[in-house]
Amino acid sequence: MAHLIFDEDEQQQLRESARERAAAGEGLLAYALEQIAAEGIDLSNATPYAAVQARHGLGDTDAARTPGAA
Numbered sequence: 355m356a357h358l359i360f361d362e363d364e365q366q367q368l369r370e371s372a373r374e375r376a377a378a379g380e381g382l383l384a385y386a387l388e389q390i391a392a393e394g395i396d397l398s399n400a401t402p403y404a405a406v407q408a409r410h411g412l413g414d415t416d417a418a419r420t421p422g423a424a
Contacts, residue, residue, distance in 0.1 A: 358395035382389075 360368065368391035376384035406412070 356397050357394055358397055360391060364391075 368387050372384040372387035372391070375381075375387060407414075
């Protein structure tokens with residue numbers, strides 16, 4: 355699969371969001387956002403949506419409303 359990288363503006367937005375999350379006490383999420391900004395996303399490690407649906411017994415519209423489904 356591909357490796358998704360972000361342009362400079364997107365990286366800056368991710369880093370700003372990371373700072374906001376860190377200030378709100380959400381350190382793990384802040385760290386993840388910073389890593390994504392710096393390294394991009396290796397899509398070969400991504401879980402296919404169909405697998406998420408099967409694991410959680412979701413229909414096509416359920417996943418967006420189910421916390422932790424993705």
